[in-house]
Amino acid sequence: MSFYTLLQQYPASDLKKRLYEISPEDIDRALSQQKLSVADFICLLSPKINNDQLETLAGIAHRITSQRFGRTIQLYAPLYLSNECHNGCKYCGFSADNHDLRRKTLNDDEILREGDHLHRQGFRHILLLTGEAPEAAGVDYLEHAVKLLSAKFSSLSIEVFPMSRDDYQRLEHVGIDGLALYQETYDQRLYPELHPFGPKSDFRYRLEAPERAGEAGLRRIGIGALLGLGDYLTDAFYTGLHARYLMHRFWRTQVSISFPRLRPAEGGFAPRSIVTDRQLTQLICALRLFLPDAGLILSTRESAELRDNLLPLGITQMSAGSCTAPGGYEGDEGDGEQFAISDHRSPEEIRVLLAERGYEAVWKDWDGAFLGQPE
Ligand code: SF4
Numbered sequence: 001m002s003f004y005t006l007l008q009q010y011p012a013s014d015l016k017k018r019l020y021e022i023s024p025e026d027i028d029r030a031l032s033q034q035k036l037s038v039a040d041f042i043c044l045l046s047p048k049i050n051n052d053q054l055e056t057l058a059g060i061a062h063r064i065t066s067q068r069f070g071r072t073i074q075l076y077a078p079l080y081l082s083n084e085c086h087n088g089c090k091y092c093g094f095s096a097d098n099h100d101l102r103r104k105t106l107n108d109d110e111i112l113r114e115g116d117h118l119h120r121q122g123f124r125h126i127l128l129l130t131g132e133a134p135e136a137a138g139v140d141y142l143e144h145a146v147k148l149l150s151a152k153f154s155s156l157s158i159e160v161f162p163m164s165r166d167d168y169q170r171l172e173h174v175g176i177d178g179l180a181l182y183q184e185t186y187d188q189r190l191y192p193e194l195h196p197f198g199p200k201s202d203f204r205y206r207l208e209a210p211e212r213a214g215e216a217g218l219r220r221i222g223i224g225a226l227l228g229l230g231d232y233l234t235d236a237f238y239t240g241l242h243a244r245y246l247m248h249r250f251w252r253t254q255v256s257i258s259f260p261r262l263r264p265a266e267g268g269f270a271p272r273s274i275v276t277d278r279q280l281t282q283l284i285c286a287l288r289l290f291l292p293d294a295g296l297i298l299s300t301r302e303s304a305e306l307r308d309n310l311l312p313l314g315i316t317q318m319s320a321g322s323c324t325a326p327g328g329y330e331g332d333e334g335d336g337e338q339f340a341i342s343d344h345r346s347p348e349e350i351r352v353l354l355a356e357r358g359y360e361a362v363w364k365d366w367d368g369a370f371l372g373q374p375e
Contacts, residue, residue: 002211003245004204010241012187012234015042019233022046027053031060036290041240044286045233047279054282061285061314064292073354074295074317074362075347076125077118078159080326081106081145083338085131087198089184091229091262091269093338094131096198104326105136108148115149117329121321121347124364125155127180129338132161132199139167143174150175154364157220161199162209168216178220179213181206182258185230186238194229210242214250221246221255222297227280228262228271236283240290247291256295256317257287261302263340277306281313288314300343307343311357320350 022043030036030043031053044057082105085094093101106114118126128145130137137160146156157178158171168179185191188203195201210221223242225235239257246255259280262271284296297317298307307318323329324338345353351361 002208003242004207006241006245007186007207007238010238012231015234015237016231018042019046019237020048022048024048024050024053031056038241041286041290042237044289045237045283047233049282054278054285057285057289058281058313061288062312064288065312065314065316068292069316071359072362073311073315073359074125074365075123075320075350076127076155076157076317077121077123077319077347078127078129078322078324079111079114079118079149080129080324080328080338081111081141082130082133082137083326084133084136085198087132087200088196089198089200090194090196091184091226105130105141106145106326108144110327110331111145111148113330114327115152119152122351122363123347124153125157126153127157127159127178127319129158130160134161139163139170142171142176146171146174146176155220157222159222162206163212165212165216168213168218172217177218178222179210179218180222180224180258181209181213182222182224182226182260183207183239183242184226186225186235186242187230190230210246211249214246214253219253220295221250221253222258222295223255224258224260224297226260226262227275228273230272232273232275232279232283236287240287243287243291243294247294254295255291256297257291258297258299259284260299280306281310284310284314300341301339302342304343304345308353308357311354311359318350320345320347 019042026043027049030040033040083094084103084105086096088097089095149156156176157180158176159180162181183206191203192201200206210223213221223239225239227235243255243257261275295316296314298310298315299319300322322341354361
């Protein structure tokens with residue numbers, strides 16, 4: 001059964017009703033479980049949770065994270081290769097109808113320069129990003145970029161456009177080991193409104209892309225919803241359900257979840273709901289209890305203060321020193337960012353902060369040599 005079929009079994013209207021009908025006793029019962037059912041997960045996401053229960057939830061999340069992951073945080077950096085895009089996502093600065101944006105796709109020298117910059121800062125895990133414009137930055141281009149960068153990095157992931165299983169396999173063969181692909185919202189009625197044109201308007205093709213990546217053998221798969229686009233609670237629930245589905249089906253693959261929050265007025269797009277720090281904290285902790293082994297990622301989109309506070313509650317990976325414009329690390333392309341960064345600390349500052357809090361920054365946890373591949 002594909003995740004699309006599973007999704008149909010949890011209509012959003014029923015889910016919203018259940019989330020608001022939860023009693024304090026239901027939440028207490030869910031908090032006492034060793035292994036959470038889907039019904040327990042719904043209880044822990046409920047807005048009916050009180051402050052004492054939230055504190056208990058945070059304590060359990062902290063304990064599980066320490067047991068499963070120790071005091072380590074894996075650091076990675078995004079490398080934007082191209083901002084060309086044929087899609088019309090309403091909330092994104094790279095949207096095809098943003099005619100003021102200077103479009104750019106990095107050439108070989110620029111890719112190497114950006115890669116050298118990140119390597120000098122200590123990164124060995126990087127995430128390669130493009131929009132969706134196959135003639136400018138398609139599978140051939142990505143394959144070539146990976147060949148240019150693979151000598152310097154032990155893990156290369158992509159956050160690009162959804163592909164066929166064969167194309168994921170092609171990239172896996174040249175050294176891509178991870179995929180990040182966010183559904184943005186799992187609300188099938190809202191989705192077409194936010195993605196009015198371009199290939200991304202195909203909800204199901206995007207939704208099933210992580211499955212195709214799993215079938216192609218990618219070792220890391222990251223999913224998430226852009227919180228605030230739709231109803232954040234139902235999107236958080238579906239994200240957890242999706243991650244659990246992928247973990248069961250591809251048990252050798254490490255599945256992780258990101259929590260990008262849409263901000264007011266970002267790119268002129270007004271979020272449907274503003275997710276508060278308290279709400280974000282609750283859903284991160286609820287996901288930790290529901291999926292004890294999932295990676296939980298917090299990017300530089302969030303403020304330094306919030307990232308520091310959420311550190312002990314379940315986060316396992318962080319980006320650092322990020323730039324979201326192609327060529328932005330080494331060139332003068334400061335404008336044309338996909339979204340604004342809130343945490344501007346350098347990778348070294350993040351490493352020092354982690355050390356002060358008793359955490360170890362992990363720059364590398366994988367080597368191609370484990371599979372007999374050259375690093
Ligand atoms: S979110 Fe991605 S697909 Fe949509 S406009 Fe931005 S770059 Fe293009």
